[in-house]
Each structure stands twice: as structure tokens, then as C-alpha cells.
Amino acid sequence: MEFLRAVIIGPQGTPYHDGLFFFDCFFPSNYPAVPPQVYYHSGGLRLNPNLYNCGKVCLSLLGTWHGKNSENWIADKSTMLQVLVSIQALILNEKPFFNEPGYAEHYRAEEGQRRSKEYNDNTFILSLKTMMYTLRKPPKLI
Template sequence: MASSISNSENLPPHVLRSVSKEVVSLSQEPPEGIQVHINHDDITDIQATVVGPEGTPYVGGEFKLKMVLGKDFPAAPPKGYFLTKIFHPNVASNGEICVNALKKDWNPQLGLKHILLVIKCLLIEPNPESALNEEAGKLLLDNYNEFFQRASLMTEIHAKPQTSSPTTTAKKAKIRKDKKKTLKRL
């Protein structure tokens, strides 16, 4: 998955200043349903939480993601990774995200905000034709209800915020365990 080593020494100072301004701006005025987390020790460690949109199997989930800036940024696009497990055609098992904004359609002028919005839109409108998760892509095309059920179950298990009261924690752990068993059977 994404490296945890800082990339700031590989980027020119003017790029670091630009990234810093954009990340601070995004954290102060985030796009709807997206929260950007600033790592003050490494501004190139760009992490965000995307709230699963209504009407999708991801609703109510909080999906953590990370963007990795390569040494050629902004000439080359960053790489995007979901840190939260998700059942989605355009997300590989290691969390890598496949979306045109991070590949052939990359445009440095659009910036990080655009990428975050495109990733959020990907939760609403997956693209099974460019699937990194072939099983999810095939299921989306062949049996949407089963895809929706499986993606909802993964969201419930991995992305729903946990509340922690002693009595509900044990119950929720058992429910999660049962859901994981159900998911394995699928």
C-alpha cells in the first residue's frame, strides 16, 4: 500500500508551499461530506475522510483515504488509496483507487479538492468497466441487488463509526462477527 515515508524532501519548495496552502484551505473549508486531516509534520501526508453518500451502499460509512504525492507531482498525478476496507469495483484489495482523474485525465490546475470530489462521486457512480476489483465490477453489472447488499455489509463492518458503551460494545462485536461470517459465505 501507500508508503509512510515522507516525500517532502523530494518536492521543490514552491510545490510544498502550494500543497500546504491547498490542504489548509481544504481543512478550513472542506467540500460537503469530506474532511481533510492535516499532518503538520508532513504536509505531503494527505489524508481525508469521505462520508458515504445517501442512496448508496456506502451511506453512513466513514471512509478514510490517502493521497500519495510522487516526486514528479504536480506534473504527475498523486496516487489515491482507501485506508478503510471497501467493496467497490474501482478499489483494489490494497486500497488503490482507479479513477481517470488520477490517471489520464489528471490536470494539475484542478487540484486536490477536485480529486477528493471525484473519489466521493465514485462512491455514487462506480465504473465497472475500469474495475480493479473484478468481482465487484462483475456483480455490479450482473446483479446490482447482490452488489448493493455486499457493499452495504462491508460498509457496516469496516466503515461505520463505533460507539463505545460497555454493554453495546459486546453486542456490536458479536453482530460484527456474525456479519463477517455472512460475508465469508457470500
């Protein structure tokens, strides 16, 4: 099994702005027929509905969430770059509150925007705590 450590910089205009987020990517022997396994260094914090404090990354491209056929891993077509860009664009986005299944439909207009802002405020603080954790305990090399 091959290994890659990736650092994704939080996009501007998001509660993750300029944060450094570490991911370990493992390539099974039958890669690229199957997706890589991706582990997120969370520091024990859950700062997004798709990034679990245990390190799980929930993304249809990785097979850890159900999605349309075009959103799933396609052997010999999908790439590791596609996975990393998807994490940065689809997970570390400007309104992560709505990443939670059903929230976009359930929380309409004003209430949804209010809850999204509260979530972003909390997420920003968790992002800072994640950076402090990473500085104190950098991910170890395997």
C-alpha cells in the same frame, strides 16, 4: 513527499451512506504537474470495483485507469479537491455494480437492476464491516 489523510463520508442514497472511508494521499515532489498517489484503507475488503482490497484507487484522474483527455490529470488545472469529490461522486455512487467496465452494456434492464440491487446489498454489509475494522484498527499516522 507531502501527505494528506482524507475521510470521505458515504453519500446519502448509496450503499455507503454515512460510512467513513479513509484515504492517504501522497504528493510527489513534482506535484501538481503529476497527480497525487492515493491509497484506500480497505481493511482487506473490496466494496467497489474501483477500490481494491490492496488499497489501489482506480480513477482516470489519478492515472490508474484510462479515460478521455478531459478525465485525466491536467497539470496546473486539476486539484486534490477534484480527486476527493470524484471519489465520492463517481466511485461511492448509488449503483457501484455498473462501475465495472462493460457491465452497463452487458446487463440490460431487468437483469442489470437485479444484479445491481444484490451488489448494493452486499456492498452495504461490506461497508459496515469496513467501519467495524476501522473502529478496531484505526489507520495509523505515518
